[in-house]
Amino acid sequence: MxxxxxxxxxxxxxxxxxxxxxxxxxxxxxxxxxxxxxxxxxxxxxxxxxxxxxxxxxxxxxxxxxxxxxxxxxxxxxxxxxxxxxxxxxxxxxxxxxxxxxxxxxxxxxxxxxxxxxxxxxxxxxxxxxxxxxxxxxYQISLKGDFSGYLSRLGPNTRLKLYNRRKRLTSMGSVREELWSVAPFLELLNQFHSKRWGTPCFNSRSLRFQRRFLADIVQEGGRPELRVLMVNGEPVSGLYNLVLGGCVYNIQSGFLENYGKDIALGTLHLGYALEDAFACQGPAWFDLLAGQGKNTDYKRHLATHETxxxxxxxxxxxxxxxxxxxxxxxxxxxx
Known part of the structure; x- marks a missing residue:
């Protein structure tokens, strides 16, 4: 690290x-x-x-x-x-x-x-x-190099969760990603968090703040990427990402828990976003910010740098x- x-x-x-x-x-x-x-x-x-x-x-x-x-x-x-x-x-x-x-x-x-x-x-x-x-x-991930090189440096269990389980997910049906608009996306995150944690991700005030923030950050060069992973037309995971100043910030995420055997949806969805970020010529960093997962310190295992x-x-x-x-x-x- x-x-x-x-x-x-x-x-x-x-x-x-x-x-x-x-x-x-x-x-x-x-x-x-x-x-x-x-x-x-x-x-x-x-x-x-x-x-x-x-x-x-x-x-x-x-x-x-x-x-x-x-x-x-x-x-x-x-x-x-x-x-x-x-x-x-x-x-x-x-x-x-x-x-x-x-x-x-x-x-x-x-x-x-x-x-x-x-x-x-x-x-x-x-x-x-x-x-x-x-x-x-x-925790941050350097986007220098290519995605395959990054994967090769991960531990086997982390690589399995981030990338290799895609085969198991695609065996369950049609898999695609969509970019959603702000209001329905934030509502989706609240649904995921309520099911997993027993409380929504954003209360009414935080929702209002996030909507205003995402509307105004565009004027300062920010670009919201509200990514939703769909399986058979059903939303199963969401990533609240923001691209700003050469960095992709993963501000929040949410997903359906216990979705398929041995599939960590949140980490797997991060893998899709990371692959896109490596392929894009703009950002130099993917920032996972601070905080731990519910069951594992997954950010530490994914990161190339720690702050x-x-x-x-x-x-x-x-x-x-x-x-x-x-x-x-x-x-x-x-x-």
Missing amino acids: NYPGESIVLHLNNSPFSTRAWRENWWKEWGSDIEGQRVVGERSCESIFYLHRYQWRYLPIKSLQFIGTGDRCLSTPRAEYLALPSDANVGLLDSLFEVEWTEAVFRDLVAGQESYELLLFWARTREMYLRTIHTDSA PLVSLMIVRHPFYRFMYRMLDWWKSFRF
């Missing part, structure tokens, strides 16, 4: 989650009903944050966060590869002191990259308390610095 190189970082810094389409539509949907305030100003570091006021364990919290991300009291679609503006520096970060906040949360930063290192330096030199509140890994993600909390207020230090100290003994 390889770790991020220069070419990967280029697409990580221009992900869908950093676009105007994502941030503005997120704010339209969730900014109006939280006790929040958008932090606006001429400086670039101010324009991408909001201040969320809420109570946590009876304590008043004023949390500074990236627009487009949720928190303890606000569940929204996950956004990854978040970063500060390219011109950010310590002076620009200091401008955030003009806003009254107790803590700042920076979710899913790429570990080791400029934004991450700058925030570490800023927190330490300004004597704030720095916490790592979550770590994860995102570590870190979520940081920077605590400004003296009382909360003390409180979190005690909390972290207690956790270190408990666990």
